[in-house]
Amino acid sequence: MSPSSARFRQLSRQHDLADRVRARPQSVAITAGKVDTERAGLLQLIEHPPEALAAPGKTSDAINKLLDYEVKVDQLEAAGRISAESAAQLRADAEATIACLQSSSA
Numbered sequence: 549m550s551p552s553s554a555r556f557r558q559l560s561r562q563h564d565l566a567d568r569v570r571a572r573p574q575s576v577a578i579t580a581g582k583v584d585t586e587r588a589g590l591l592q593l594i595e596h597p598p599e600a601l602a603a604p605g606k607t608s609d610a611i612n613k614l615l616d617y618e619v620k621v622d623q624l625e626a627a628g629r630i631s632a633e634s635a636a637q638l639r640a641d642a643e644a645t646i647a648c649l650q651s652s653s654a
Contacts, residue, residue: 562652565645569594569614572641576634578624586624590638593617607649614642614649 573590593616618639625635 562645562648565641565648566594569617569641569645572638576630576638578629580629586629590617590620590624593620594642607652611646611649614646618642 570591573587573594576587578586593613621630621635621638621642624630625632630638
């Protein structure tokens with residue numbers, strides 16, 4: 549496989565993962581309080597376009613945003629605002645994206 553073909557496949561995978569990370573919070577049930585504000589807070593942490601994930605010098609920024617996203621998910625779960633199952637799905641998506649980003653920058 550040529551380097552450009554491998555890079556294209558990596559970018560495509562990053563794009564797919566980023567889409568999943570951004571889509572899942574839309575369907576997660578958040579209980580009590582300011583539901584729209586909490587959902588917006590989650591989405592704000594991951595609002596970078598997929599192309600930005602792979603931009604030279606931006607990988608660590610994207611990973612840090614995803615780690616912050618995981619912290620927010622943990623906070624919502626600890627407060628009983630989202631279920632353990634939903635939190636696990638959100639974390640799994642973020643962790644898969646982080647792993648993909650780390651493998652592409654290695």
